[in-house]
Amino acid sequence: MPAWEQRKASEVFQIVDDRGHPTLPVLSATQNQGMIYRDDSGRYIGHDESNEIGYKRVLPGDFVVHLRSFQGGFAHSQYEGITSPAYTVFRAKEPTSHSDRFWKHWFMSEHFIAGLSTVTYGIRDGRSISVDEFMNTFLAFPAVEEQAAISRLFDYLDDLITLHQRKRLWFAK
Numbered sequence: 001m002p003a004w005e006q007r008k009a010s011e012v013f014q015i016v017d018d019r020g021h022p023t024l025p026v027l028s029a030t031q032n033q034g035m036i037y038r039d040d041s042g043r044y045i046g047h048d049e050s051n052e053i054g055y056k057r058v059l060p061g062d063f064v065v066h067l068r069s070f071q072g073g074f075a076h077s078q079y080e081g082i083t084s085p086a087y088t089v090f091r092a093k094e095p096t097s098h099s100d101r102f103w104k105h106w107f108m109s110e111h112f113i114a115g116l117s118t119v120t121y122g123i124r125d126g127r128s129i130s131v132d133e134f135m136n137t138f139l140a141f142p143a144v145e146e147q148a149a150i151s152r153l154f155d156y157l158d159d160l161i162t163l164h165q166r167k168r169l170w171f172a173k
Helices: 049-056 100-107 110-119 129-136 145-173
Strands: 005-008 011-018 027-030 034-037 056-058 063-065 081-083 088-092 138-141
Touching: 011 049, 011 129, 034 081, 056 088, 063 100, 088 100, 100 138, 100 145, 110 129
Parallel strands: none
Antiparallel strands: 005 138, 011 088, 027 034, 056 081, 063 088
């Protein structure tokens, strides 16, 4: 099995700022579910729809650095939509060489989140990620085939945990 490669985040990912898609659905960043449709968030979030022309387009497989991302990693998107211009959107420069699902799990890992302390600024709950500093950090990763295998394992474990949590709630009734 080949050794894991190590490169700067800026060599792996690119920041994208694609605006002008106001007809796309609005996405919201969440701690545990990544990017979801705002209408599915269960909360009313008022905003001026005329501002949506300036919202950033997010594609499936993209990541969004949101205001509280230091607590739960970067929000991964399964959906195409638009999000606040206050957020930073990034994606793999070479999508065929990287599994977004692998990076989703990595960015939500305790190890990664603990390491974010070196690239955050602000105080208390208001801490934010310095995207420029993140892009200068080094990331280690395996070949895309191994990334896919690792992400399948973690997807399976996530599903298994969810299933057992549901069973526990059902039996607690």
